[in-house]
Amino acid sequence: xxxxxxxxxxxxxxxxxxxxxxxxxxxxxxxxxxxxxxxxxxxxxxxxxxxxxxxxxxxxxxxxxxxxxxxxxxxxxxxxxxxxxxxxxxxxxxxxxxxxxxxxxxxxxxxxxxxxxxxxxxxxxxxxxxxxxxxxxxxxxxxxxxxxxxxxxxxxxxxxxxx
Amino acid sequence: xxxxxxxxxxxxxxxxxxxxxxxxxxxxxxxxxxxxxxxxxxxxxxxxxxxxxxxxxxxxxxxxxxxxxxxxxxxxxxxxxxxxxxxxxxxxxxxxxxxxxxxxxxxxxxxxxxxxxxxxxxxxxxxxxxxxxxxxxxxxxxxxxxxxxxxxxxxxxxxxxxxxxxxxxxxxxxxxxxxxxxxxxxxxxxxxxxxxxxxxxxxxxxxxxxxxxxxxxxxxxxxxxxxxxxxxxxxxxxxxxxxxxxxxxxxxxxxxxxxxxxxxxxxxxxxxxxxxxxxxxxxxxxxxxxxxxxxxxxxxxxxxxxxxxxxxxxxxxxxxxxxxxxxxxxxxxxxxxxxxxxxxxxxxxxxxxxxxxxxxxxxxxxxxxxxxxxxxxxxxxxxxxxx
Numbered sequence: 001x002x003x004x005x006x007x008x009x010x011x012x013x014x015x016x017x018x019x020x021x022x023x024x025x026x027x028x029x030x031x032x033x034x035x036x037x038x039x040x041x042x043x044x045x046x047x048x049x050x051x052x053x054x055x056x057x058x059x060x061x062x063x064x065x066x067x068x069x070x071x072x073x074x075x076x077x078x079x080x081x082x083x084x085x086x087x088x089x090x091x092x093x094x095x096x097x098x099x100x101x102x103x104x105x106x107x108x109x110x111x112x113x114x115x116x117x118x119x120x121x122x123x124x125x126x127x128x129x130x131x132x133x134x135x136x137x138x139x140x141x142x143x144x145x146x147x148x149x150x151x152x153x154x155x156x157x158x159x160x161x162x163x
Numbered sequence: 164x165x166x167x168x169x170x171x172x173x174x175x176x177x178x179x180x181x182x183x184x185x186x187x188x189x190x191x192x193x194x195x196x197x198x199x200x201x202x203x204x205x206x207x208x209x210x211x212x213x214x215x216x217x218x219x220x221x222x223x224x225x226x227x228x229x230x231x232x233x234x235x236x237x238x239x240x241x242x243x244x245x246x247x248x249x250x251x252x253x254x255x256x257x258x259x260x261x262x263x264x265x266x267x268x269x270x271x272x273x274x275x276x277x278x279x280x281x282x283x284x285x286x287x288x289x290x291x292x293x294x295x296x297x298x299x300x301x302x303x304x305x306x307x308x309x310x311x312x313x314x315x316x317x318x319x320x321x322x323x324x325x326x327x328x329x330x331x332x333x334x335x336x337x338x339x340x341x342x343x344x345x346x347x348x349x350x351x352x353x354x355x356x357x358x359x360x361x362x363x364x365x366x367x368x369x370x371x372x373x374x375x376x377x378x379x380x381x382x383x384x385x386x387x388x389x390x391x392x393x394x395x396x397x398x399x400x401x402x403x404x405x406x407x408x409x410x411x412x413x414x415x416x417x418x419x420x421x422x423x424x425x426x427x428x429x430x431x432x433x434x435x436x437x438x439x440x441x442x443x444x445x446x447x448x449x450x451x452x453x454x455x456x457x458x459x460x461x462x463x464x465x466x467x468x469x470x471x472x473x474x475x476x477x478x479x480x481x482x483x484x485x486x487x488x489x490x491x492x493x494x495x496x497x498x499x500x501x502x503x504x505x506x507x508x509x510x511x512x513x514x515x516x517x518x519x520x521x522x523x524x525x526x527x528x529x530x531x532x533x534x535x536x537x538x539x540x541x542x543x544x545x546x547x548x549x550x
Contacts, residue, residue, distance in 0.1 A: 054508045096521075
């Protein structure tokens with residue numbers, strides 16, 4: 001049984017802040033420390049519940065939520081990265097469930113995950129212009145120049161052709 | 164009446180000459196969907212096959228992506244509720260509930276006790292309705308047509324009950340911030356009791372048609388096995404996870420609404436295959452009926468069904484994460500507010516998205532026809548995968 005005090009003590013080198021709010025443990029870190037922090041959390045927090053990103057205007061905040069099935073406890077890990085060319089180490093090798101979630105954050109926010117096995121767009125298509133959940137992405141309903149390019153499936157065929 | 168022994172007798176398969184040399188190792192890439200009838204919507208599967216054996220599956224999604232999260236940033240908090248109906252349109256009531264709970268958490272309010280009882284009952288009715296659609300279409304996928312008609316017979320009764328509350332049969336917008344749309348109409352409980360009786364008979368009918376059916380069982384037993392550890396690692400939830408033996412169910416592990424006050428059993432199966440997931444959902448329908456029966460007496464207690472909520476909602480700056488056990492698994496909603504009338508970010512964590520991501524793992528070493536069974540057994544709704 002891990003307690004909040006024990007966890008923050010053990011992980012203090014990898015944290016930039018921590019608080020307990022409404023029964024949830026909220027930890028903040030930075031891109032250089034996040035990998036070590038997640039590795040430390042992996043044994044206790046076995047369920048990758050969520051991973052997403054928030055465009056606050058000035059910067060991007062990447063947010064992940066983990067759950068411990070044994071302890072029935074949630075932990076939030078968040079960190080900020082610059083809005084353009086932001087990149088982070090992947091967590092998809094620690095929790096396979098983050099593989100698609102990271103693809104979604106890459107697709108909709110443009111965040112690069114270093115070491116991800118298959119970082120392709122997931123909800124939009126190959127060749128989609130821009131990252132739609134960024135606040136400065138222009139949604140123009142009257143823009144008739146929008147067209148979906150012919151799908152070549154080249155990325156998928158390349159993926160499947162790998163041994 | 165004892166069950167007849169329907170087992171297929173053992174037989175000696177004739178000797179087949181398999182190709183050798185280069186031909187034996189030729190692989191094919193096949194695109195299945197997005198208009199394939201067994202993909203339950205607009206899903207495409209890119210399959211790498213060796214003969215009929217599946218080597219790799221790459222799901223291609225996004226055909227139903229409507230940018231719900233982007234739209235939500237330009238809407239007021241109350242206006243987002245109908246959009247959540249369109250996520251998992253087979254269980255809209257639960258999508259409403261997940262979102263509404265997140266906003267209530269942000270505001271620091273709670274629905275009145277009577278509204279909580281009604282929400283729990285509506286949620287469990289929705290779970291049964293959703294599982295009935297799954298059971299019917301799962302049977303269809305595997306060639307069992309009759310059960311489909313029976314499942315939709317009882318689902319109609321549930322939709323009638325929902326219609327009496329909110330006027331809609333599919334996209335309800337019934338659970339509102341701080342309560343529910345209206346109190347129960349007169350005579351609704353009698354309809355509910357009549358439905359419960361019909362459903363108990365209905366469950367016996369479906370089980371009689373499917374559970375012991377040797378053709379049906381041969382298609383799902385030992386197919387698409389995933390271990391509990393793998394399932395957790397892949398972020399699976401709901402019956403897809405509990406079919407592997409995990410007892411992770413938010414109704415027990417992080418109770419909300421009235422789930423902490425009722426007695427029920429978390430259905431699990433140990434096999435981790437399509438049959439396990441089938442058994443869990445059948446068992447869950449029985450448990451849902453029991454939960455509704457336990458809450459029935461509490462419908463006699465009169466009370467408010469709506470807390471006072473300002474017309475223009477401006478939650479204090481902050482964030483809240485709410486999660487509920489939807490029929491397909493964990494539906495999480497993350498709402499970030501800056502104190503204005505529109506949210507900065509609304510994130511929907513959809514169970515089908517995570518469940519679908521493990522498809523490749525489940526299909527390893529299976530045949531092409533098994534992919535249809537496995538996909539059916541994880542019960543995806545593309546509206547919620549693509550959002």
